[in-house]
Amino acid sequence: MAVVNEYKFVGIDNSTTGGALVPLGASIPGVKETIIIKSILVTSAGTPVVTITNNSITAIKSKALTANETTELLTQPLIVEGGTSFTVQASTADSFDVAISYLNIKKEKTD
Numbered sequence: 298m299a300v301v302n303e304y305k306f307v308g309i310d311n312s313t314t315g316g317a318l319v320p321l322g323a324s325i326p327g328v329k330e331t332i333i334i335k336s337i338l339v340t341s342a343g344t345p346v347v348t349i350t351n352n353s354i355t356a357i358k359s360k361a362l363t364a365n366e367t368t369e370l371l372t373q374p375l376i377v378e379g380g381t382s383f384t385v386q387a388s389t390a391d392s393f394d395v396a397i398s399y400l401n402i403k404k405e406k407t408d
Contacts, residue, residue, distance in 0.1 A: 301403045308396045309385075317350075317386040320397055321377070329404045332377040336398040337370040343391025352381035362393070 307320050326332045339347050341362040349357035349370065357370050377383045385395050 299405045301405055303401045303403065304399075305401055306396070306398050308394065311387070311393050311395065317384040318395065319382070319384055320395060321383050321399075326377055326379045326381070326383075326401065327403075328380040330379045331402045332383075332399050333402070334371065334375040334377065334397060334399045336396075337375075337385075338367055338396040339370060339393055340365075340367045340396075341387075341391055341393035343389065343393070345387035345389040345391040345393060347393070347395075348386050348388070349375075350382070350384045350386070351375065351377055352383075 309318055309320050311318060321332065337349065337357075339359070339362060341347075341364060343364055344361045346361050347357075347359045347370065348355055356375060359368065359370055362368055387393055
C-alpha cells in the first residue's frame with residue numbers, strides 16, 4: 298500500500314444564505330484519507346461568528362469577525378479523519394469568504 302501526499306487549497310465565496318459549507322466536499326475525506334488542515338482564513342463583509350465543526354464536534358467557535366478584515370482561525374493544525382464530516386458555518390447570513398490550506402494523505406492500494 299502506497300501513501301500519497303497532496304498539498305491543496307480550497308476557497309469558497311459564501312453567499313448570504315448562512316447555511317453550512319462543506320469546503321472539502323461531501324465525500325472528502327474518504328475512508329482511506331486523512332486531512333491535516335494548516336490554515337483557515339476567513340474574510341467577512343459583516344460581523345458573524347464562524348463555527349468550524351469536525352465530525353459533529355465544534356472544533357472552533359470564533360469571536361465575532363471584524364468586517365472587511367481577514368482572520369486566521371487556526372493556531373495549531375486540525376486533523377480531519379477519513380469518513381467524517383467537516384463544515385464551516387456563520388452565525389448570521391453575512392457574506393464571507395473562507396480559504397483553507399491542507400495536506401491530504403491518501404492510502405492507495407498498489408499491486
